[in-house]
Amino acid sequence: MTTHMTTQRDNAGGSSFLAxxxxxxxxxxxxxxxxxxxxPILLKLRFPxxxxxxxxxxxxxxxxxxxxxxxxxxxxxxxxxxxELQPMASALVHHCASRHQKIVFMALWPLGKQQADKTIExxxxxxxxEYKEGVDYVQLGYQSxxxxxxxxxxxxxxxxxxxxxxxxxxxxxxxxxxxxxxxSFKLIASISAGYPGAKEWVQYANGPMPxxxxxxxxxxxxxxxxxxxYYPHQMEGMLVAVKGAAEYEMLVEGKxxxxxxxxxxxxxxxxxxxxxxxxxxIGLIVLGxxxxxxxxxxxxxx
Amino acid sequence: xxxxxTDSNRNSPAPRYTLLWISLVVLSGSLLVLRAAMxxxxxxxxxxxxxxxxxxxxxxxxxxxxxxxxxxxxxxxRDNPLYKVCESVLIGVSAAYWMVNGFWTSLVPQLxxxxxxxxxxxxxxxxxxxxxxxxxxxxxxxVPLILGIMLVWRLAPKGGWxxxxxxxxxxxxxxxLKLVSSIESDFMAQLGATMRPxxxxxxxxxxxxTMAALVGVVxxxxxxxxxxxxxxxxxxxxxxxxxxxWFLMITFGSAFxxxxxxxxxxxxxxxxxxxxxxxxxx
Amino acid sequence: MLQRTIPIAIxxxxxxxxxxxxxxxxxxxxxxxxNVWFNILSAVAFVLGAGNLLAVNLEKISSRRPGWAYAxxxxxxxFFMLVVGLLKLGxxxxxxxxxxxxxxxxxxxxxxxxxxxxxVFSPLTSTMFGLLAFYVASAAFRAFRxxxxxxxxxxxxxxIILIAQTAAGIFLTGWIPQDSVFAVLRFDSLKVGITExxxxxxxxxxxxxxxxxxxxxxxxxxLGIDKSYLSKN
Numbered sequence: 001m002t003t004h005m006t007t008q009r010d011n012a013g014g015s016s017f018l019a020x021x022x023x024x025x026x027x028x029x030x031x032x033x034x035x036x037x038x039x040p041i042l043l044k045l046r047f048p049x050x051x052x053x054x055x056x057x058x059x060x061x062x063x064x065x066x067x068x069x070x071x072x073x074x075x076x077x078x079x080x081x082x083x084e085l086q087p088m089a090s091a092l093v094h095h096c097a098s099r100h101q102k103i104v105f106m107a108l109w110p111l112g113k114q115q116a117d118k119t120i121e122x123x124x125x126x127x128x129x130e131y132k133e134g135v136d137y138v139q140l141g142y143q144s145x146x147x148x149x150x151x152x153x154x155x156x157x158x159x160x161x162x163x164x165x166x167x168x169x170x171x172x173x174x175x176x177x178x179x180x181x182x183x184s185f186k187l188i189a190s191i192s193a194g195y196p197g198a199k200e201w202v203q204y205a206n207g208p209m210p211x212x213x214x215x216x217x218x219x220x221x222x223x224x225x226x227x228x229x230y231y232p233h234q235m236e237g238m239l240v241a242v243k244g245a246a247e248y249e250m251l252v253e254g255k256x257x258x259x260x261x262x263x264x265x266x267x268x269x270x271x272x273x274x275x276x277x278x279x280x281x282i283g284l285i286v287l288g289x290x291x292x293x294x295x296x297x298x299x300x301x302x
Numbered sequence: 303x304x305x306x307x308t309d310s311n312r313n314s315p316a317p318r319y320t321l322l323w324i325s326l327v328v329l330s331g332s333l334l335v336l337r338a339a340m341x342x343x344x345x346x347x348x349x350x351x352x353x354x355x356x357x358x359x360x361x362x363x364x365x366x367x368x369x370x371x372x373x374x375x376x377x378x379x380r381d382n383p384l385y386k387v388c389e390s391v392l393i394g395v396s397a398a399y400w401m402v403n404g405f406w407t408s409l410v411p412q413l414x415x416x417x418x419x420x421x422x423x424x425x426x427x428x429x430x431x432x433x434x435x436x437x438x439x440x441x442x443x444x445v446p447l448i449l450g451i452m453l454v455w456r457l458a459p460k461g462g463w464x465x466x467x468x469x470x471x472x473x474x475x476x477x478x479l480k481l482v483s484s485i486e487s488d489f490m491a492q493l494g495a496t497m498r499p500x501x502x503x504x505x506x507x508x509x510x511x512t513m514a515a516l517v518g519v520v521x522x523x524x525x526x527x528x529x530x531x532x533x534x535x536x537x538x539x540x541x542x543x544x545x546x547x548w549f550l551m552i553t554f555g556s557a558f559x560x561x562x563x564x565x566x567x568x569x570x571x572x573x574x575x576x577x578x579x580x581x582x583x584x
Numbered sequence: 585m586l587q588r589t590i591p592i593a594i595x596x597x598x599x600x601x602x603x604x605x606x607x608x609x610x611x612x613x614x615x616x617x618x619n620v621w622f623n624i625l626s627a628v629a630f631v632l633g634a635g636n637l638l639a640v641n642l643e644k645i646s647s648r649r650p651g652w653a654y655a656x657x658x659x660x661x662x663f664f665m666l667v668v669g670l671l672k673l674g675x676x677x678x679x680x681x682x683x684x685x686x687x688x689x690x691x692x693x694x695x696x697x698x699x700x701x702x703x704v705f706s707p708l709t710s711t712m713f714g715l716l717a718f719y720v721a722s723a724a725f726r727a728f729r730x731x732x733x734x735x736x737x738x739x740x741x742x743x744i745i746l747i748a749q750t751a752a753g754i755f756l757t758g759w760i761p762q763d764s765v766f767a768v769l770r771f772d773s774l775k776v777g778i779t780e781x782x783x784x785x786x787x788x789x790x791x792x793x794x795x796x797x798x799x800x801x802x803x804x805x806x807l808g809i810d811k812s813y814l815s816k817n
Contacts, residue, residue, distance in 0.1 A: 053780070054780075079707075142403065144624075148626070151479055159616050167430065170431070206487070207491070229787050274563060278562065278749065285743075363693075374712060378718055387654065387657055390657040392709065394657070394658040399669070401634045402666060403669075404631075406690075407627075408627035449621065466591045471598050472625055474597070477805045482602075514780075517785060518781060521789065548734065549782060549789075552786065553782065553783045568716065568717065575707070
């Protein structure tokens with residue numbers, strides 16, 4: 001009995017903090033993650049950004065096409081990914097509009113059309129009032145078919161889009177009236193969250209016509225691994241997650257200032273919570289491993 | 303916090319906790335209502351000049367979005383009826399959204415617009431271009447119409463096997479598209495991108511450029527060796543495959559780091575909505 | 585024949601047309617027509633999905649299975665969105681054709697459909713995905729264990745990328761001059777080296793492997809060797 005009581009006392013005392021840590025209720029972790037994001041947002045933490053080679057390559061790709069040339073912007077994402085991708089889209093539209101590019105909007109995701117409309121309403125119309133629909137920009141909207149849409153547009157745009165999103169015939173819109181296929185564009189940019197997206201644009205547009213236009217992409221952090229093999233030979237530039245968005249915003253605003261910087265500043269705003277949350281992630285992984293080692297040595301000591 | 307909420311928990315200290323939660327909810331709700339009322343009055347001048355700010359439907363919308371957001375977040379504590387309601391609404395709304403979108407963007411202009419162009423032009427798309435070959439368009443549009451009916455027949459209690467015909471067409475088109483594109487963009491182009499000069503000269507010997515080229519070639523070859531499962535991974539092949547595994551571990555570690563950034567951004571955006579658009583405290 | 589031979593023939597023909605169009609110019613118009621049919625069928629597939637949703641939820645309600653009330657909520661929200669969208673109720677009239685009801689814009693937030701998208705659908709999908717951040721943290725705490733060389737490599741790389749992506753990377757190593765020999769130890773240089781060289785090499789090999797797999801599977805389907813899509817009946 002004495003031995004049993006001693007053993008119990010040892011176990012009670014030895015039921016150390018680290019052992020309890022290994023069994024931590026995950027809701028404490030959820031709370032820590034929530035606070036690590038909420039507090040920096042409330043405190044408006046901001047940090048400087050230094051452009052990476054990929055973001056600079058994207059900026060340079062847009063700068064390299066002739067001013068006034070037509071570009072195709074494909075909004076291949078939905079509201080679930082808008083937090084990462086909308087900042088890229090806004091900066092890209094402002095960049096193209098500042099260079100007076102003719103812009104054709106389209107979407108391979110059903111909800112992408114709404115994201116494009118939102119960008120037109122918040123960036124294009126207020127800050128580039130000289131842009132006229134049908135003449136300087138066209139919203140083609142969404143069409144079902146995934147990569148089939150790209151494949152058909154590669155040879156016959158009017159067959160895929162007989163009308164634009166508002167129902168106007170393409171032949172009545174000066175910007176796109178003479179466009180036959182994708183070679184009419186100088187740049188194709190896909191802001192993509194998954195399938196279909198930038199990968200399909202490389203496969204079905206750049207593949208058959210590698211020299212006809214430049215392809216750049218913006219993608220979520222999750223998807224970027226799939227796109228890395230295409231950079232830089234098949235995709236001239238790539239914006240990687242919200243960090244790429246923040247870097248690109250900085251480059252665009254540096255050369256083409258905008259009256260309300262917050263319109264193309266959401267990427268930099270969302271980088272604020274990243275520092276604390278990332279340090280929390282590292283801390284959690286380290287703690288988990290410490291708990292594992294402590295558990296092992298307790299087991300060995302027994 | 304305890305992971306389990308058993309009946310025993312509910313009986314002993316539960317009434318105290320229930321009272322605490324009710325008080326917190328009532329206090330928070332009162333603060334929010336007071337805040338909303340003060341916001342409407344406080345910036346009444348500016349708000350009155352901007353009709354959107356005072357729009358009832360916008361206010362109802364923001365509150366609806368906030369309640370739905372909190373409902374989904376409540377799942378983090380535990381599964382509950384509010385979360386289940388949010389989930390059910392999402393399923394119903396998203397299914398309808400995709401269907402409506404597909405109908406108006408694809409079926410109306412590309413199918414019905416070819417089958418009955420006059421009707422579509424009169425009632426839905428007045429600016430739809432007039433075809434120079436209406437007869438041919440009609441005949442060609444009959445094919446997807448029939449195939450579409452066959453596809454939907456899958457839901458019928460009898461004769462659902464006929465849906466295999468349109469499914470076969472979908473699979474055939476996809477296979478045909480992917481066969482050429484994957485070989486062109488994902489095979490030949492990737493091989494071309496790998497087969498670059500190993501010794502990089504940039505006005506002189508470029509050490510880091512050469513290292514990068516070597517890493518690229520060694521990485522691709524060793525990872526491909528790892529995936530070659532028809533040869534046993536022993537000896538030289540085994541050692542090569544092991545190096546490939548190291549490359550893969552670095553690849554996945556980097557992918558994890560990028561994924562974390564993406565997930566955190568999604569959460570940050572929801573918090574921004576709650577603080578800025580709903581509570582006006584940021 | 586109806587259930588096996590004809591579907592195989594349809595698959596083979598449509599696949600061959602798409603392949604031949606890449607190489608023969610006169611087949612391009614055929615592939616465009618087939619492509620349009622494919623895009624229409626993709627839209628019809630949404631109807632199929634909605635029909636399946638109806639069937640499952642109606643069965644749940646009629647048999648009063650546990651949670652049938654939630655199935656009812658699903659159907660109510662489905663039908664509301666469907667009716668409002670298909671009939672374009674409350675749509676903003678098209679300025680060029682104000683008398684044509686179905687030409688109106690039903691997606692603007694001034695319409696009920698647009699309102700549902702803006703304040704119901706969009707927040708719900710965004711928040712569902714936002715939950716993943718919490719689960720990533722929990723999974724990292726419970727599952728990421730440095731037990732061997734490979735896992736240490738994985739975790740070490742993850743730490744470098746996590747730090748390099750934030751201001752911490754600049755704070756820790758930003759003082760190292762860009763043109764010095766030790767510039768390669770800067771976190772931003774490490775990140776570029778990892779993502780643009782090592783990760784790219786790994787993903788390139790995976791991409792090549794996937795491409796070969798896709799090509800093989802597509803050929804098997806088009807040649808009729810793989811018939812797994814056919815009905816069991």
